[in-house]
Amino acid sequence: MAVNVPLIGELAPVAGVRIGTANAGIKQTERDDLTLMVLDEGATVAGVFTQSAFRAPPVLLAEQRLKGARALIINSGNANAATGELGLQDARSVCDSVCEQVLDLPADSVLPFSTGVIGERLPLQAMRNGVTVAAQKLRADAWNDAARAIMTTDTVPKGVSRSVQVQRQPVQITGIAKGSGMIKPNMATMLAFMAVDASVPADVLQPMLKRIADVSFNRVTVDGDTSTNDAFMLVATGAGPVRLQAADSEALSEIEQALTEVAQELAISIARDGEGATKFVTVRVNGGASSQDCLEVAYAIAESPLVKTAIFAGDPNWGRFCMAIGRAKAQVDPAKVSLYLDDVCIARNGMVAEGYVEAQAAEVMEKDELTVNVDLGLGDASEWIWTCDFSYDYVKINAEYRS
């Protein structure tokens, strides 16, 4: 199931990035499961990675090789996580095979990314063969193939392209992402890759990526479970006409805005395609004493199994929202709390709103997209989270799929 995930359309090439995919047989399906991205010399790369203590070996290696990155090798079907020193050797070995196939790549310039089952060794020979195939297919217009090859329990590929004008010249952005379960990114999400053909200095690109992650992927929760392998990578190839320095603050902020919009579209797609999702839900919390308080309340609502099952059932059970708000680690005064479903006021000052008609709220709950609006009535802070409901299919998918 999935809730109005936008169709991916034709993803535009980004000058300076070539992509090849292959079916390495890791997942034993008809679908490609290996993606090789090669960057022309001169690209700068930024990345943010999962904050899990159980960071997977490919995450460790990718972070270590961020400076000087020239290629990304991405596999689905096996996360190479909780595999210890052997997993690190395996990841290195796959990267080395990329250097053997793509001749001008310096050693240690290949970054590995893995997603899939945790705790099993990578099928090394199969992956090496896959690298050989993918390297032969490298071309600029294979972003759609890559969006498909990085999927696991995703029901649809996710990708966005956008062209903007900066300094009166065109800038091309394309991004892809995957993720459906084990989704509560903490500083990053399960495999998202964006490229822009502008040139952006590395020391500008990395903090920019952190800001973008904070208002896009870091706002999504499907099940509150943070993956061992989350990574969000941003490449500025510099192969397009726009070349920026740290001083070009206006142009940089235009690019950041465009990148943020692409990242948010991808992040929203992940919530829409949450495992078993039948509804896409925005939880917005206003009037908090601090941003942190707003986020605590938003997460308490968005991750409450009782709230998520009520939304699945279309039941405007506002008691469950109160319960969730009450257990949040935030400053809350029940007598000041108001609650709206879309624009239907359900509760005011901690009690059922005067003139509340349940049929109106039930109508909102019938919709496949809705906003839970909370006003804490304490201050000026405001934040939001994107999430989905909790259905039989979430249990089914996770009782049957080994992630």
Add this chain to the structure above:
Amino acid sequence: MAVNVPLIGELAPVAGVRIGTANAGIKQTERDDLTLMVLDEGATVAGVFTQSAFRAPPVLLAEQRLKGARALIINSGNANAATGELGLQDARSVCDSVCEQVLDLPADSVLPFSTGVIGERLPLQAMRNGVTVAAQKLRADAWNDAARAIMTTDTVPKGVSRSVQVQRQPVQITGIAKGSGMIKPNMATMLAFMAVDASVPADVLQPMLKRIADVSFNRVTVDGDTSTNDAFMLVATGAGPVRLQAADSEALSEIEQALTEVAQELAISIARDGEGATKFVTVRVNGGASSQDCLEVAYAIAESPLVKTAIFAGDPNWGRFCMAIGRAKAQVDPAKVSLYLDDVCIARNGMVAEGYVEAQAAEVMEKDELTVNVDLGLGDASEWIWTCDFSYDYVKINAEYRS
């Protein structure tokens, strides 16, 4: 569903406590939904209550009237939560009707407790009529009736009686509890009542109750959702032969031990009867740098939807355990983590254990009771949590029941 919840048996009276129940029609079922407990003069009463910011009016009133408590009036079917000032008036009114029916009770000596749907007003007239009926039925041996009358989505009543010898004289303890969903008590749980016929000074009883709650009800999580109405009450009637002073430390610790055992049995029953539960799971975390770290890791495992659905499916998917350990807010070094299902070692030093045979772990996962043992390998701290799995029926119950 429920996992080996012990049959309740005949609950023993506790001298100094009389109980009457009634069907007040709050829930519109055949079952009693109102319980009146009257305490003889001289009883001391301790209580711990939910830490939710959205504490229900009856919780506020009960806490305020703790000193001088002489009667408890408990209803199921309506939580009288998120009802504001009107809810407080309603709770007072129900308590007043108890004073009208039970003539020797001082004003403000009645404590109200409510459980059920949140956000609706109490049906006052129906409850007053119920109080009249219950007051006429007061007798010592009605604990079993009370255990039944406080149930909501519980599939079975929960109660434990125990006799112990203290200072060579008999002490009688009986306790009852209810709770099945919205269960992650924070300092208390959804309605548990225990009585002992010893005399215990109030300033000893209250801290004793806090210690007992911390190792019993506070160790249970079904869905991580903390209720607005949790309360755990302990009455020492002083109507039995044993009369203790604060100085009787040995005798007090014997009674505390017996009370703790009764509370733990009740708490375990709540996890066994968790909504939709098909498996009863103990999560034990050893080797932590601190108790808090151990609890963080235990809760991260016990509340992970991905772990709970894997346990439901009987899938020894140890990657999901790693994920949960990794996202806990605790000091964790993956290279030192070991994981056992019962006594089958699955992972050692953050990787699959040498010689691990999945069939052995699968055998453990087939059982309806199992222990997840984690060793963090960092220190001497050790803690545990009781929980259950996450099945289709949890979604079904909560998509259909309005709590």
